[in-house]
Amino acid sequence: MDEQVPRDFETLRAAILDRRESLPKRIAQIAAYALDNPDDIAFGTAASIAASAGVQPSTLIRFAQQLGFDGFTSLQQVFRERLRERNSSYDERLQALRAKAEGGAGHRAIFDGFIAAASTSLNDISRTLDDAHLEDAISLLAKAQTIYVLAKRRSYPVASYIAYALGKLKIRNQLIESAAGLNAEMVGFATPADAVIAISFSPYAPATIEEARVIAEQGVPIVAITDSSFSPLAQFASVWFEVAEADFAGFRSLSATMALAMALTVGVGEKRRDASRKRKA
Amino acid sequence: MDEQVPRDFETLRAAILDRRESLPKRIAQIAAYALDNPDDIAFGTAASIAASAGVQPSTLIRFAQQLGFDGFTSLQQVFRERLRERNSSYDERLQALRAKAEGGAGHRAIFDGFIAAASTSLNDISRTLDDAHLEDAISLLAKAQTIYVLAKRRSYPVASYIAYALGKLKIRNQLIESAAGLNAEMVGFATPADAVIAISFSPYAPATIEEARVIAEQGVPIVAITDSSFSPLAQFASVWFEVAEADFAGFRSLSATMALAMALTVGVGEKRRDASRKRKA
DNA sequence: GGCAATATGAAATAATAATTCCAATCCATA
DNA sequence: TATGGATTGGAATTATTATTTCATATTGCC
DSSP, rough: OOOOOOOOOHHHHHHHHHHHGSSSHHHHHHHHHHHOOHHHHSSSSSHHHHHTTOHHHHHHHHHHHHOOOOOHHHHHHHHHHHHHHSSSSSHHHHHHHHHHHTOOOOOOHHHHHHHHHHHHHHHHHHHHHHHHHHHHHHHHHOSSEEEEOOOOGHHHHHHHHHHHHHTTOOOOEEEEEETTTTTHHHHOOTTTTEEEEEOOOOOOOOOHHHHHHHHHHTTOEEEEESSOOTOOHHOSSEEEEEEEOOOEEEOOHHHHHHHHHHHHHHHHHHHHHHHHHHOOO | OOOOOOOOOHHHHHHHHHHHGGHHHHHHHHHHHHHHOOOHHSSSSSSHHHHHSOOHHHHHHHHHHTTTTHHHHHHHHHHHHHHHHHHHHHHHHHHHHHHHHHHOOOOOHHHHHHHHHHHHHHHHHHOOOOHHHHHHHHHHHHHHHSSSOOOOGGGGEEEEEHHHHHHHHHOOOEOOOOTOOHHHHHTTTTTTTTTTHHHHHHHOOOOHHHHHHHHTTTTEEEEEEEEEETTTHHHHHHHHEEEOOOOEEEEEEOOHHHHHHHHHHHHHHHHHHHHHHHHHH
């Protein structure tokens, strides 16, 4: 009988679980360790793993052989492959998914595409966000009497969530929306004691830019979330964040922008709480 | 002068980018390769990596030394650590981050928390989404004359993005918002030839539930996005999706809901295009 | 164009790690 | 409790891999 050698982690896991009962003591010990600490198996040396698991290196090799591998090294490959898979950059997957969706491969492919776009955006922003900017923006907003929230079109959902969250946190805010065409007047009320969160991505909604310009001229500090240093918003802003949202099928993921927006909002809430606590003390 | 040895991947990356200009040709070559194929560095041997990058193993070691490491092995540790980090379940990180943010560990921790919550939600939905439900929902919506979009409060941002996207795709839609208090009338216009996308999470906004009930009684099919099978929305819906959004600091990530919403929207767009193409043929 | 400093390639060497082997131990069974 | 087979520990061996070295090539500078 020729042993079926597990080539992927799940098969391997199943194989181990399957024999669990019939394994000798020390082998069972290393088997349990392997399933509990797969990363260690992927990166460690036979000696280091054996030591951590409390067995001899030779036992580790016997374990591998029992499973049909010809040695520890080939067993380790499976554990490494697992990390590679799990980690294979979302960017590559996104490319593949775009092609697949173009080719008309069903609606699941579209869904996967949006998931991948969102994940990519989250990874990017998590890497590139500047902590100092975050602190600056939060300080600036925490001092404001009223926080105005300015965004149209595709950025509007973010603005509406910010307004909702600010409201929940009992932070005075005003969403600048267009329903009644009174934006200009609304904008006119803002003073340098207030602050603005403005969000706009290319192609920048002209109304957003115009209103940001006016409000900046009134001396109101602006925190901007936009997509490049060439953005017209960046020049009006006291602090601005560059957020590169991946898109799919023509629609931008908003996940990174949402996360940043929430961090700003909750950050302001915390800062205010700390400040009022300090005043009391 | 003692070189500051990068201990984590991001620092390393920054260090490489920083010197990019001043590196000799072959070293630059391996530097570029390292940033493009970090996984290969993590798992390969000096010889295999050198071969893939088209340089000598010794060059690889010189590269590591330039960066302040004492050899390839310690450079490789950083690349391995990165995989370990990235792979440690987001759930665990989320727990840790929550604790950290509670302890008042600065605003970056809050931001990281929202990122982790979003990632967790994306992972979850990607695992649990039922393809058949997705197909059903898209078919149902594609047949509708007008798509009504119903959501309040924290779900409202998703609804507004759906409405924006449907508009972009030239799909007739109506966002049921409360501005003028005419919701009841708006809801009254819907017929069985239309369809509804309704979104609500616990605690379910009473208005959403009530409007969904009315509209269901009129025989209008409903696609619901909600958070459990006990949701009152589920009972009115023809198709419903369970989306478990992780929360952080009291606010739900909307990333998974957004991704699903976009998949539905774009899916409907595609289905309509296919259908009209077929009619012409 | 010639010289020095720097960079590169290739092979030798050193270090490290995997595997094998054999003796000792354990365990089930008669 | 004696016996055979399976299991285990530990050191010896072998293989693999990182590192060093040195000769050669390239580059920048006078």
